[in-house]
Amino acid sequence: MNNVVSFPSAANCTNCRWSRACIARDLDPAGLAELSRYVTHCGPLEHGERLFRQGDKLSALYLLRSGSMKTYLDSEDGCEQSVAFLFPGDMLGFDAVAIGHHATSAVALETTAYCAIPYDRVIGLAAKLPGLMHQVMRAAASQIMATHDHVLQLGQKSAPARLASFLLDLSHRFETRGCSKTEFNLSMSRQEIANYLAVAVETISRLFTDLQRRGVIVVDRRLVKIQSLPALQAVASDSTLLQERSA
Amino acid sequence: MNNVVSFPSAANCTNCRWSRACIARDLDPAGLAELSRYVTHCGPLEHGERLFRQGDKLSALYLLRSGSMKTYLDSEDGCEQSVAFLFPGDMLGFDAVAIGHHATSAVALETTAYCAIPYDRVIGLAAKLPGLMHQVMRAAASQIMATHDHVLQLGQKSAPARLASFLLDLSHRFETRGCSKTEFNLSMSRQEIANYLAVAVETISRLFTDLQRRGVIVVDRRLVKIQSLPALQAVASDSTLLQERSA
DNA sequence: CGCCCTTTTGAGGCATTTCAAACATTGTGG
DNA sequence: CCACAATGTTTGAAATGCCTCAAAAGGGCG
Numbered sequence: 043m044n045n046v047v048s049f050p051s052a053a054n055c056t057n058c059r060w061s062r063a064c065i066a067r068d069l070d071p072a073g074l075a076e077l078s079r080y081v082t083h084c085g086p087l088e089h090g091e092r093l094f095r096q097g098d099k100l101s102a103l104y105l106l107r108s109g110s111m112k113t114y115l116d117s118e119d120g121c122e123q124s125v126a127f128l129f130p131g132d133m134l135g136f137d138a139v140a141i142g143h144h145a146t147s148a149v150a151l152e153t154t155a156y157c158a159i160p161y162d163r164v165i166g167l168a169a170k171l172p173g174l175m176h177q178v179m180r181a182a183a184s185q186i187m188a189t190h191d192h193v194l195q196l197g198q199k200s201a202p203a204r205l206a207s208f209l210l211d212l213s214h215r216f217e218t219r220g221c222s223k224t225e226f227n228l229s230m231s232r233q234e235i236a237n238y239l240a241v242a243v244e245t246i247s248r249l250f251t252d253l254q255r256r257g258v259i260v261v262d263r264r265l266v267k268i269q270s271l272p273a274l275q276a277v278a279s280d281s282t283l284l285q286e287r288s289a
Numbered sequence: 290m291n292n293v294v295s296f297p298s299a300a301n302c303t304n305c306r307w308s309r310a311c312i313a314r315d316l317d318p319a320g321l322a323e324l325s326r327y328v329t330h331c332g333p334l335e336h337g338e339r340l341f342r343q344g345d346k347l348s349a350l351y352l353l354r355s356g357s358m359k360t361y362l363d364s365e366d367g368c369e370q371s372v373a374f375l376f377p378g379d380m381l382g383f384d385a386v387a388i389g390h391h392a393t394s395a396v397a398l399e400t401t402a403y404c405a406i407p408y409d410r411v412i413g414l415a416a417k418l419p420g421l422m423h424q425v426m427r428a429a430a431s432q433i434m435a436t437h438d439h440v441l442q443l444g445q446k447s448a449p450a451r452l453a454s455f456l457l458d459l460s461h462r463f464e465t466r467g468c469s470k471t472e473f474n475l476s477m478s479r480q481e482i483a484n485y486l487a488v489a490v491e492t493i494s495r496l497f498t499d500l501q502r503r504g505v506i507v508v509d510r511r512l513v514k515i516q517s518l519p520a521l522q523a524v525a526s527d528s529t530l531l532q533e534r535s536a
Numbered sequence: 537c538g539c540c541c542t543t544t545t546g547a548g549g550c551a552t553t554t555c556a557a558a559c560a561t562t563g564t565g566g
Numbered sequence: 567c568c569a570c571a572a573t574g575t576t577t578g579a580a581a582t583g584c585c586t587c588a589a590a591a592g593g594g595c596g
Contacts, residue, residue, distance in 0.1 A: 115437055115438075115440075115441050117441055117445060117526075118526055119526045121445050123440060123441045123444045123445050125437050125440055125441075136426075136429075136430055136433065137430050137433045137434050137437065138430070139426050139427055139429075139430035140427050140430035140431040140433075140434055141434075145433075145434045145437065146437065165419060165422070165423060168415075168416075168422060169415075169416055169417075169419050169422065170416075172412060172416050175412070175415060175416065175422060176412060178426070179383075179386050179425070179426070179429065180386055180387050182383075182386075182426065182429045182430065182433065183383055183384050183385070183386035183387035183429065184387040185433055186383065186384045186387075186392075186429070186432055186433055186436060187384050187387055187388075187392045189433060189436040189437060189440060190362055190372050190384065190392065190393065190436060191362075192440050193362075193370060193372055193436060193439050193440055193443060194362050194364055194370045194372075196440065196443040196444055196487065197370045197443055197484075197487035198364060198368050198370050198487070200551075200552095201551075201552070231574070231575090232574075232575065232576095233574075233575090237444075240443065240444035240445070241552075241553090242552070242553055242554080243574090243575080243576095244552090244553080244554085244575090244576080244577080245551095245552065245553080246575095247575060247576050247577080248576080248577080250575095250576095251576075251577085263560095263561085263575090279364075279365055279366045447583075447584095448583080448584070478542070478543090479542070479543060479544095480542075480543095488584075488585085489584070489585055489586080490542090490543080490544095491543090491544080491545080491584090491585080491586085492583095492584065492585075493543095494542095494543055494544050494545080495544080495545080497543095497544095498544075498545085510542095510543090510592095510593080
């Protein structure tokens with residue numbers, strides 16, 4: 043019922059209980075000690091505080107230790123599009139590597155702690171520690187996969203299927219982190235879910251009501267209980283709308 | 290008028306006229322020679338031939354030398370979603386780094402040549418050649434940015450704005466490659482454009498007609514001439530539909 | 537020339553949006 | 567501790583952009 047994952051501040055990576063869940067996972071004790079010299083464990087960000095903004099110069103890569111964040115894009119014409127929700131263990135800021143400036147903004151959804159590794163150190167260390175380089179690349183590749191999946195949701199799925207997929211994604215990510223996969227708190231508002239899924243807030247609200255009415259989930263404000271994972275999966279893959287748009 | 294970019298097969302990277310446009314761009318002659326020992330210049334793929342398929346084991350990273358490809362996702366329920374169109378200089382296959390298997394399929398849109406670098410060699414070389422590592426990471430980060438932009442298109446823009454943005458993106462990419470930014474051939478069908486933009490083929494057809502009728506572009510089968518870049522940009526950023534879905 | 541596939545055009549339908557308003561929740565200052 | 571404001575959520579009704587269905591028109595190719 044409590045999906046708050048905590049990554050308490052550690053004196054260094056060697057002692058961090060989460061060093062096996064982040065990009066340090068392949069490192070031997072020596073490597074961990076080496077990495078540890080450059081990692082800063084950063085104090086809590088409060089709800090609404092930003093870790094970086096679109097356009098900021100790249101200075102470090104970040105790893106969430108506790109809490110949650112979202113990243114979003116500001117388009118020229120002033121509208122926003124959320125591109126990801128991040129949970130403990132997730133890496134942030136990599137997209138800035140392309141041009142040296144952040145292409146997204148990152149904001150805390152709740153009280154959030156994180157680690158920072160100066161980017162030039164990452165580069166230097168990666169050359170010495172192939173395991174680190176590989177994990178950074180894996181994290182980057184995972185992000186590509188996740189964003190591809192987001193495109194698939196927006197491109198091929200109906201609004202109900204999008205919300206169901208979203209809940210299943212959260213479920214899976216909480217399970218991976220040792221939390222319940224059937225009962226968790228949403229750290230984002232309906233508005234934020236709506237934006238991420240590219241539907242109107244009202245639609246999200248109606249869909250939550252529908253899912254509850256159909257006995258698939260129980261929702262109380264931000265607490266979600268999945269009553270039937272298979273039923274939710276059925277909604278998520280409902281191809282009602284998406285017939286032949288294949289190329 | 291001719292947007293066919295050719296990257297002729299070179300005996301090695303040292304002689305390749307495109308080595309400054311790919312991930313080798315930072316390498317000195319010694320590094321280039323080193324890289325060259327592991328790069329395979331691969332012969333043409335014909336229209337419809339696949340470079341790799343979703344699920345294939347990761348064996349190499351690829352760089353396009355000529356022609357064009359698209360990558361797409363197959364969802365469980367049998368529908369496809371194109372996630373990218375690739376042109377000479379673009380890297381393919383990186384998403385497979387996450388799990389060791391390709392998460393997308395890549396198919397040639399026309400006769401296409403490419404280079405292959407065995408992935409384990411990339412890892413080994415990157416440790417020795419920081420410039421190479423950095424460029425691989427930059428390419429990965431660029432892919433993340435491009436996919437984020439795709440999400441923004443699908444999430445916030447109307448069908449006309451999506452098509453206009455798509456044409457502007459192509460325009461920009463051709464310009465970067467030394468081709469005309471106002472006149473080029475589409476290497477993909479209407480169906481493939483429709484799938485990428487997540488609209489119906491009929492809509493794409495209607496939109497092409499409309500844009501032509503309004504004097505913004507001239508279309509003849511797959512040949513596109515942009516008559517007014519500013520007008521196209523105006524269509525691309527038309528926020529008619531996308532008012533308040535911000536979070 | 538005739539078949540096949542892609543593209544185009546038209547008409548009607550529907551999922552989702554937009555607009556409008558009630559309702560609940562959280563935070564704040566007196 | 568309670569009103570009040572501000573924000574977030576829910577519900578209803580009408581509007582609409584895009585899709586679906588149907589069919590004609592336009593190349594490409596043997």
